[in-house]
Amino acid sequence: MPTMNLVPVTADDYRRIAERKLPRFLFDYVDGGAFQEVTLDRNRADFEAILPRQRVMRDVSGVDTSGTLADTPATMPVALAPVGMGGMLARRAEVQAKHAADTAGVPFTLSTVSICSMEEVAAVSDKPFWFQLYMLRDRAIVAELLDRAWGLGVRTLVFTVDLAVVGERYRDVRNGIAGGVAGWSKLRAGPMSYAAHPGWVLDVGIKGKPHTFGNLATYVPAATDPTQYREWVGRQFDPSVTWKDIEWLRGIWKGKLMIKGVLSSEDARSAVSAGADSIVVSNHGGRQLDGVASSISVLPDVAEILSGSAEILVDGGVRSGLDLFRARALGADGAMIGRPWAYAVAARGEAGVTGLLAAFKRELEVALALCGVTCLTEVTRDLVSRRQVFHVLD
Numbered sequence: 334m335p336t337m338n339l340v341p342v343t344a345d346d347y348r349r350i351a352e353r354k355l356p357r358f359l360f361d362y363v364d365g366g367a368f369q370e371v372t373l374d375r376n377r378a379d380f381e382a383i384l385p386r387q388r389v390m391r392d393v394s395g396v397d398t399s400g401t402l403a404d405t406p407a408t409m410p411v412a413l414a415p416v417g418m419g420g421m422l423a424r425r426a427e428v429q430a431k432h433a434a435d436t437a438g439v440p441f442t443l444s445t446v447s448i449c450s451m452e453e454v455a456a457v458s459d460k461p462f463w464f465q466l467y468m469l470r471d472r473a474i475v476a477e478l479l480d481r482a483w484g485l486g487v488r489t490l491v492f493t494v495d496l497a498v499v500g501e502r503y504r505d506v507r508n509g510i511a512g513g514v515a516g517w518s519k520l521r522a523g524p525m526s527y528a529a530h531p532g533w534v535l536d537v538g539i540k541g542k543p544h545t546f547g548n549l550a551t552y553v554p555a556a557t558d559p560t561q562y563r564e565w566v567g568r569q570f571d572p573s574v575t576w577k578d579i580e581w582l583r584g585i586w587k588g589k590l591m592i593k594g595v596l597s598s599e600d601a602r603s604a605v606s607a608g609a610d611s612i613v614v615s616n617h618g619g620r621q622l623d624g625v626a627s628s629i630s631v632l633p634d635v636a637e638i639l640s641g642s643a644e645i646l647v648d649g650g651v652r653s654g655l656d657l658f659r660a661r662a663l664g665a666d667g668a669m670i671g672r673p674w675a676y677a678v679a680a681r682g683e684a685g686v687t688g689l690l691a692a693f694k695r696e697l698e699v700a701l702a703l704c705g706v707t708c709l710t711e712v713t714r715d716l717v718s719r720r721q722v723f724h725v726l727d
């Protein structure tokens with residue numbers, strides 16, 4: 334079906350529309366992964382290998398998908414993940430996504446490197462959002478960002494730990510937004526791609542300004558475009574960070590601490606020992622070290638090791654409400670979605686994210702009912718099986 338006439342329902346539908354609407358370098362930035370994108374593909378394939386077990390003739394007249402994530406009430410076990418440079422995908426996209434998340438009743442996570450500032454997002458409503466942060470070399474900036482977030486009502490910090498160095502993302506290198514390009518205007522694919530997408534140029538390129546990293550504008554006053562901010566952030570990533578630094582963070586952050594980027598039972602234990610309330614089993618959406626295991630394949634071992642000592646979320650490859658069911662059955666309390674909401678906001682703005690989340694909820698309700706349960710606490714591991722062995726090493 335041509336994308337012009339497509340009525341989007343699934344994440345893949347929104348992806349097709351986003352690919353048509355976005356300049357190529359932006360679509361590839363969202364859509365791509367590290368190296369040869371093996372792990373990117375593996376994330377999806379391993380979810381699809383999990384088979385729900387249909388059960389019939391049970392009373393499923395009162396299905397309820399609600400629960401809590403990081404003490405935040407949620408209508409279903411999903412949160413919008415942080416998406417860097419999200420505001421380049423649609424006009425003030427982080428604000429639009431926050432509106433949609435509020436409407437759907439799920440948490441929204443704002444990236445450190447968002448286009449919209451935390452102050453702009455906080456003005457959307459009095460519903461609290463989550464804030465994502467990296468460990469920067471300048472610890473004073475870290476402390477100041479945390480103070481700003483706390484003052485705006487943020488009570489859940491999502492701390493990303495799998496960016497000691499930035500993964501090699503070949504699509505970004507080919508398009509010119511990585512590999513030492515000095516400025517946004519020097520993008521190799523820029524001029525032709527802009528000309529082919531006049532709608533994006535008007536709505537985002539012109540009406541969506543300013544294109545600063547809103548949370549960091551004070552610290553990079555000379556920057557005029559996202560690439561210059563990316564270069565500053567790249568210099569601020571601290572490869573010397575250890576769990577001791579997380580203990581320092583725990584000492585100054587009074588709210589919930591969620592550690593994102595855990596991909597082994599050993600690191601899960603270390604995160605909890607350092608003070609994490611929650612962890613996110615994640616390979617950064619296949620954007621860091623290519624070839625590693627899918628997030629969902631690691632989840633059962635992490636869940637077994639933690640055994641209820643911390644809340645567990647998973648991301649990477651989640652594309653539907655059925656995937657939420659699968660993740661829940663394998664031990665997750667919930668999941669995060671990044672690319673799905675990025676595709677949706679690029680395709681249809683706030684209405685796209687609202688529609689996507691509504692589809693997730695319907696799919697989860699169907700999965701619960703047709704597997705013979707009515708609430709999340711009844712979703713157990715015996716409700717799924719595996720079609721094949723996961724792509725993991727012995």
